[in-house]
Amino acid sequence: MQDPRDILAKRLRWQARGCLVLGSPFYAALLESAAEDLERDGPVMDVLEGFENEPAGAAIALRLMGPVHRLVLDGVLPGLARHYPSTGGDGDPVAAWPLFRQALIDQGATVRALVRKGCQTNEVGRSAALLGGFLEVAHRTGLPLRILEVGSSAGLNLAWDRYRYESAEGAWGEPASPVRFTHSFEFPPPLNRTAEVVERKGCDLNPIDPTTDLGALTLRSFVWADQLARMALLDGAIEVARTFPVELDRANAADFLERELASPRDRVATVVFHSVFMQYVDEPLRARMHACIEGAGVFYLTMEPAYPVFEVRLNGELLGTTMAHGTGVRWNVNSHSP
Numbered sequence: 001m002q003d004p005r006d007i008l009a010k011r012l013r014w015q016a017r018g019c020l021v022l023g024s025p026f027y028a029a030l031l032e033s034a035a036e037d038l039e040r041d042g043p044v045m046d047v048l049e050g051f052e053n054e055p056a057g058a059a060i061a062l063r064l065m066g067p068v069h070r071l072v073l074d075g076v077l078p079g080l081a082r083h084y085p086s087t088g089g090d091g092d093p094v095a096a097w098p099l100f101r102q103a104l105i106d107q108g109a110t111v112r113a114l115v116r117k118g119c120q121t122n123e124v125g126r127s128a129a130l131l132g133g134f135l136e137v138a139h140r141t142g143l144p145l146r147i148l149e150v151g152s153s154a155g156l157n158l159a160w161d162r163y164r165y166e167s168a169e170g171a172w173g174e175p176a177s178p179v180r181f182t183h184s185f186e187f188p189p190p191l192n193r194t195a196e197v198v199e200r201k202g203c204d205l206n207p208i209d210p211t212t213d214l215g216a217l218t219l220r221s222f223v224w225a226d227q228l229a230r231m232a233l234l235d236g237a238i239e240v241a242r243t244f245p246v247e248l249d250r251a252n253a254a255d256f257l258e259r260e261l262a263s264p265r266d267r268v269a270t271v272v273f274h275s276v277f278m279q280y281v282d283e284p285l286r287a288r289m290h291a292c293i294e295g296a297g298v299f300y301l302t303m304e305p306a307y308p309v310f311e312v313r314l315n316g317e318l319l320g321t322t323m324a325h326g327t328g329v330r331w332n333v334n335s336h337s338p
């Protein structure tokens with residue numbers, strides 16, 4: 001049997017590399033220190049012990065970083081806050097590490113309880129990756145859209161049409177939106193298209209209400225603390241949600257789809273979509289979801305990992321690729337209809 005320390009340290013280091021590639025040197029360095037601490041049976045091991053049995057996709061490294069960030073944002077760890085960029089700190093991981101480690105000792109039970117709850121990001125940047133897919137469906141069908149999201153978290157990507165997207169080749173969306181994507185596209189999708197969303201709904205096993213202080217704190221805690229542009233997008237989307245809330249069911253994806261797709265709908269193009277979701281879904285649930293989507297004959301838009309990139313697919317067809325948080329979107333020139 002493999003040593004739990006080896007499994008956990010490997011996962012922390014895998015995420016450290018991912019953080020580095022995705023522009024979070026602060027988290028990359030803290031995770032590297034955390035892996036070394038764990039290998040020496042330090043407090044990181046006390047907090048993570050037992051979690052080595054969870055699947056690799058269960059994001060254990062981010063589940064460690066999120067709770068500590070939450071305590072920083074909540075004012076519980078003022079010393080650490082002086083080094084966390086999200087609270088105006090200096091972003092120095094060497095100075096932050098001993099305080100991070102001490103926090104795991106002082107707040108161990110709280111952190112462990114939060115680790116157990118899981119990682120629940122709602123990454124608004126993914127709207128920029130999904131945008132071209134929605135526009136493609138509207139363009140192909142000429143119909144208004146009914147959009148259904150599974151694994152919505154707080155539902156922030158259900159409001160994609162309330163945001164502003166800018167590229168060297170044009171722009172799309174609300175010019176005055178507090179959510180502005182200015183650096184998302186390497187090769188943008190065609191943006192000279194119109195789309196109207198007439199109905200939207202999502203589901204999650206644990207929906208977050210972004211309009212409450214607690215919901216906003218949860219969402220903010222899972223943004224990497226030195227990624228202030230991501231934090232600004234999230235804060236903008238929370239502002240949009242306050243005036244434009246979306247409907248979210250507390251339901252598992254298959255139950256939700258079986259209910260929502262039970263009867264056909266006229267004069268709308270229904271799009272089922274999800275992003276960074278499938279890793280949490282077991283095979284029987286996947287089979288139920290896919291049977292339901294195929295049976296209903298609706299559009300199916302996904303953004304899921306194919307490491308090192310993430311693929312955006314429409315009914316299985318590759319439309320483009322993106323990085324995990326919706327940056328570096330590269331649309332496939334051949335994937336859209338004229």
Ligand SMILES: C[S@@+](CC[C@H](N)C(=O)[O-])C[C@H]1O[C@@H](n2cnc3c(N)ncnc32)[C@H](O)[C@@H]1O
Binds near residue numbers: 203274275
């Ligand atoms: C990594 S988050 C991604 C959230 C959002 N799609 C995004 O891209 O920002 C995955 C979400 O899927 C939800 N989830 C996991 N399994 C689920 C299931 N069987 N049915 C519905 N939601 C599920 C989790 O609660 C979590 O909010």
